[in-house]
């Protein structure tokens with residue numbers, strides 16, 4: 001691109017002329033306004049096709065931000081029905097009351113409530129709040145609705161709820177790439193007296209309750225209740241409308257309670273939150289079942305109910321205009337967005353409530369190990385942002401675990417140090433302080449979405465490695481200075497424990513990093529061999545450190561743990577091996593078995609071999625594991641070691657050292673130790689199934705493999721999310 | 732790249748042709764621009780302004796290729812390259828082959844040519860983004876040696892995740908501990924295919 005800069009013309013020529021610029025800007029001391037029209041004309045005549053006048057900062061971003069005006073695909077149009085909220089209101093886009101016919105008014109109010117629910121779910125799922133919930137004109141001007149108590153109370157609780165949700169997400173700062181979520185500039189999020197929104201809502205609920213009672217009462221008793229004005233004028237519909245409104249109002253009330261209970265410090269509101277969650281779910285069910293009544297009573301008023309409708313009745317709601325805020329929406333050009341259907345919205349909230357319920361069942365255990373286990377388990381169902389933000393705030397408050405346990409106490413417990421150590425002065429050591437921050441940071445990262453989480457884990461591995469080295473140096477120093485005084489001795493002991501634990505934790509992070517790659521589908525089948533190999537090496541280290549930590553605690557085996565890793569077979573026979581280590585051993589067997597099977601398939605059958613025209617397996621290895629390699633996780637492990645251990649893999653050998661059979665045996669042995677932990681038992685059962693199927697596949701391949709060149713082997717994740725099962729077919 | 736959802740089955744009204752009938756040419760000037768634009772416009776959902784096309788083809792004409800069959804343009808690839816966090820990297824911005832011509836290696840030939848030029852120009856790696864659901868493109872790049880380096884959460888406006896694909900060229904100097912990629916956070920521009928990090932370079 002050629003720059004032809006008569007500098008003054010540069011801005012004029014670009015599509016974005018900053019507005020508000022006018023001749024009223026006075027000339028400066030050394031400047032004066034000049035008419036450049038002629039210069040521009042001349043420049044234009046000089047331009048060849050394809051040339052452009054641009055400033056220095058014209059880059060790809062600028063090029064892509066440009067819109068071609070009137071191109072229907074690009075220019076979603078700033079032309080909208082109304083240019084301001086006031087104009088929309090003046091033109092009757094959001095009348096109060098919605099209709100002078102009371103029945104119609106109630107029907108429309110319910111549609112507004114439903115559409116708001118759909119908007120709210122759409123927002124939670126990743127769109128801006130301004131283009132979703134705040135496309136509601138009533139919400140943008142709540143003061144107008146004060147005469148319409150029903151609509152007014154609903155709008156206020158919605159607004160308070162949005163505010164609460166935004167505050168959870170921004171406090172948790174897990175918003176990852178989802179910054180759009182909390183962007184709410186220029187929106188009337190705080191209204192006067194929103195703290196009273198619940199009492200207003202209760203009053204409205206009370207009135208409708210009475211109206212419902214009145215219409216259900218036998219006619220003989222009607223007289224007594226006569227002073228109660230019905231909700232609307234069509235008596236045949238009174239009961240249905242009352243019920244439809246009640247469940248909607250109650251859902252809002254309980255949902256708001258859920259949010260506030262979850263925010264109570266140190267998880268004190270969890271039990272109560274659970275009750276409100278149960279109520280929310282049952283109200284949602286009522287909302288769902290009200291849809292039949294709403295659809296039939298609205299028939300005629302609306303087109304036939306299609307699946308993508310945003311209301312239970314299937315009617316288009318009154319009082320929404322997504323374009324009004326489009327200029328506030330995001331740092332991007334405005335685009336039309338698709339609001340979730342009412343059905344999907346209800347489903348979303350069901351799921352959210354379920355996730356929050358799981359959260360509330362959490363027992364605020366102070367052992368880091370069980371916290372990590374819980375988080376990983378919770379993340380398995382891939383909860384959405386709001387649930388994850390709550391999780392994080394529950395785990396980390398005021399820099400303490402659960403807002404209660406100081407990090408150093410958590411660390412000493414994780415490092416299997418005696419209870420008294422938690423008050424030791426060593427916690428003031430700068431590296432220990434840093435380690436504490438790493439722990440907090442790790443917990444926060446584990447609450448983010450898995451794509452983001454994996455990237456962050458890849459980066460913090462380096463930090464964990466560095467802190468290990470620093471602690472090790474500090475440890476050496478104090479070892480040298482110590483004159484075997486008791487006090488010094490205990491410092492040495494503390495360091496020793498913490499060092500082992502830091503390594504264990506680092507390998508835990510590394511294996512989580514590798515495992516998440518499966519969930520995110522980052523590995524293709526021809527890379528499985530190297531991935532399982534790396535996982536195998538990382539798990540071996542993890543098991544080794546876990547074992548060492550436990551051995552140090554029992555005082556028995558400082559030396560034992562340091563010796564070279566036992567083969568799985570010897571280890572499994574050793575009855576003193578803790579179940580936690582055996583559990584890892586089982587995974588190690590599977591990872592090793594899969595590595596060898598994949599390697600043999602390639603070596604003997606040429607299956608899953610790829611030759612790329614531009615690079616080799618080495619480059620792919622580097623790309624996948626470079627973050628681990630940079631942090632020397634594990635030490636002395638690199639591409640050559642991978643090649644060394646896989647180049648000679650043959651089926652005949654694998655059959656002899658049957659890794660899958662070993663895994664099956666370990667599962668049988670260790671099962672009883674986990675009888676109180678259903679999660680772990682289920683995991684063991686899955687591992688067992690993988691072992692069983694692969695063991696059979698192995699036999700089949702080695703029996704018929706050499707005779708039948710048409711053998712097809714593929715790998716599936718039908719028994720376990722990251723340990724694959726071989727599927728053998730003859731074509 | 733965000734792609735239009737199409738039913739792959741409808742593609743079967745394929746055209747009979749010999750590989751030798753396809754002619755590949757490097758971007759040759761303004762007269763090629765409408766051809767590229769028409770092709771990309773018809774296959775990728777997100778519209779690009781003419782500035783975007785020109786940005787690529789004017790700065791890196793040697794990296795863009797077109798495939799012709801009997802005078803008709805049936806496929807194209809558009810790329811760039813430049814310094815990126817201390818790495819000289821190539822970037823594949825757009826790749827399209829029209830439906831009746833798919834499955835005959837045309838796309839493979841097009842990208843291979845671009846990658847070849849990138850390699851010869853000293854690039855250390857090549858990257859691109861593809862929708863996680865774009866099986867065809869993922870298979871194609873996988874065979875060329877690309878690795879799925881990371882997943883980008885809800886990368887596209889339609890809410891679909893993307894993979895960042897990377898092809899690392901062999902380097903005699905490469906030592907694992909010195910290896911490139913000092914990754915910072917990924918900028919995420921929900922709005923378009925080409926990520927902000929590719930956009931924010933100053934040339």
Ligand SMILES: CC(C)(COP(=O)(O)OP(=O)(O)OC[C@H]1O[C@@H](n2cnc3c(N)ncnc32)[C@H](O)[C@@H]1OP(=O)(O)O)[C@@H](O)C(=O)NCCC(=O)NCCS
Pocket residue numbers: 732733734739774775826827828829832833834835836837838839840860861862865866867868870871872874
């Ligand atoms: C992706 C696209 C460019 C492929 O064009 P193409 O000319 O058909 O690709 P090729 O013939 O070179 O395919 C090479 C290999 O890719 C894989 N592949 C391509 N399309 C595939 C598909 N639909 N399903 C599975 N694999 C596919 C195959 O491995 C194929 O090799 P094979 O034919 O020997 O099995 C084309 O489908 C297209 O234009 N799609 C729409 C735009 C798009 O998605 N662009 C890429 C964005 S990143």
